[in-house]
Amino acid sequence: MTVNLNELGIGAPLVDRKNEVMRTMSDSEVRKARRAISSATSRNLKSGFVRGSVYFCAGLTLAVLLFMIGYILVKGIPFLNTDLFSWKYTSDNCSVVPAMVNTLLMTLLALLIACPLGIGSAIYLVEYSKKGNKFVKVVRMTTETLTGIPSIIYGLFGMLLFVGFLKWGYSLMAGAATVAIMILPTIMRTTEESLLAVPDSFREGSFGLGAGKLRTVFKIILPSAVPGILSGIILATGRIVGETAALIYTSGTVAQIPQNLFGSGRTLAIHMYVLSSEGLHSGQAFATAVVLLIMVIGINALAGFVARKIRK
Numbered sequence: 262m263t264v265n266l267n268e269l270g271i272g273a274p275l276v277d278r279k280n281e282v283m284r285t286m287s288d289s290e291v292r293k294a295r296r297a298i299s300s301a302t303s304r305n306l307k308s309g310f311v312r313g314s315v316y317f318c319a320g321l322t323l324a325v326l327l328f329m330i331g332y333i334l335v336k337g338i339p340f341l342n343t344d345l346f347s348w349k350y351t352s353d354n355c356s357v358v359p360a361m362v363n364t365l366l367m368t369l370l371a372l373l374i375a376c377p378l379g380i381g382s383a384i385y386l387v388e389y390s391k392k393g394n395k396f397v398k399v400v401r402m403t404t405e406t407l408t409g410i411p412s413i414i415y416g417l418f419g420m421l422l423f424v425g426f427l428k429w430g431y432s433l434m435a436g437a438a439t440v441a442i443m444i445l446p447t448i449m450r451t452t453e454e455s456l457l458a459v460p461d462s463f464r465e466g467s468f469g470l471g472a473g474k475l476r477t478v479f480k481i482i483l484p485s486a487v488p489g490i491l492s493g494i495i496l497a498t499g500r501i502v503g504e505t506a507a508l509i510y511t512s513g514t515v516a517q518i519p520q521n522l523f524g525s526g527r528t529l530a531i532h533m534y535v536l537s538s539e540g541l542h543s544g545q546a547f548a549t550a551v552v553l554l555i556m557v558i559g560i561n562a563l564a565g566f567v568a569r570k571i572r573k
Contacts, residue, residue, distance in 0.1 A: 333554060337547035345548055350516040355545040357552050359518045360532035363433065364556070367512070367528055368501045370437035371444060375497065378441075379448030380490065386449075387456040388478055408446045415443050416507035424511055432523040436512030440504055444497035451493025455486035484571075491568040498560055502553065505530045529553045 344354035382400070390397045419439030429435040459482050467477040483490075505528075513525035514535055527535065529549060536546035 330554065333547060333550045336544075337549075337551035340544035340548040341551065345545065355536060355542050355549075356516075357529065357532060357549050359516055360527055360529045360549070361552065361556070362518050363512075363526040364502060364528040364530075366433055366522075366526075367437055367440065367508070368498055368560075370433065370522070371440040371501050372494065372497070374438060374441035375445045375448055376494065379445050379493075380452050383449050383452035383456060384478060384483075386453055388474070388482065404446045404449050407442075408450070411506075412443060412504060413506040413510075415439055416510035418442075419507060419511040429523060431511065431513030431515075431525040433512055433519055433526055434522045436508045436528075437522075439507050439511045440501050443504070443507060444500055447497050447500070448490075448493050451496070452486070452490050455489025455493075456482060458489065459485045487571045488568050491564055491571075495561055495564045498564070499557060502528070502557055502560070503530050504528070505534050509534075529556070 345356060346358055347354045347356040348358055350356045350359050386397055386400065416439065419435060419442075423429045423435035423438050424431060427435075463481050463485060464477055467481045472480070508528060508531055512527070512531075514527045514531055515525040516527055516532065516535075519526045529552065533546050533549040533553065536542045536549065
């Protein structure tokens with residue numbers, strides 16, 4: 262005996278939910294729904310591709326950095342010994358101490374010249390110059406142009422001006438002045454961007470409390486922009502420490518600590534270049550690269566620590 266559930270009122274025809282929804286929708290609504298689903302799928306695929314590309318590029322960059330650091334450490338650490346850190350340089354010990362001292366002196370001198378000029382110029386461009394000023398546009402264009410000039414051009418300019426015309430000779434002062442011109446655009450641009458990032462409400466609040474322009478700049482604006490300014494100084498320091506071409510033409514390659522600022526001396530980067538070019542002390546050149554790497558990391562860590570303290 263066959264029982265019809267519909268007649269008994271127990272069951273109802275089972276209809277596929279998808280078909281039921283499709284029947285209750287018009288053709289235009291169905292097309293819109295399908296386009297929305299297709300668009301969402303396409304967006305997910307594009308988002309996944311972009312995310313994967315970003316991860317791949319980041320991983321590749323990290324891998325290259327780790328490979329370079331590992332290669333330098335493996336090649337240089339075996340040649341680190343006490344003779345390498347003797348106070349005086351000889352052709353036997355290839356000491357890096359004079360080059361380390363010269364590198365620190367060069368960095369300090371260049372920053373003492375470039376930081377006041379760069380930060381002061383940026384303050385004028387942001388806080389004092391009028392908007393749409395043609396002179397400001399020329400200064401910014403010139404600054405961006407100077408950023409892309411090869412370092413050897415700076416070296417030739419420094420040799421003609423400081424070494425030859427001003428009669429400074431091959432000296433730390435000539436090298437520091439040349440490198441200061443090189444890093445000046447970097448400090449100017451980073452300082453300018455940091456000052457522009459400070460909200461205008463800070464300025465308005467200071468003026469509303471009766472503070473003058475100068476007090477507002479030095480008490481309100483500059484402290485807020487210090488982290489960004491320090492970032493530019495860190496970039497400039499890295500360029501100073503790693504510079505060779507410009508300093509060969511201005512500070513010279515003498516492997517000793519100069520008696521004064523107008524004495525010649527080589528930095529760590531030049532020391533490494535000279536040792537590797539001679540071909541007789543390749544191991545010591547890699548050891549110098551290890552010392553240079555540690556010094557750069559130490560300078561960056563110190564600058565980051567200072568920036569965090571100031572930010573707090």
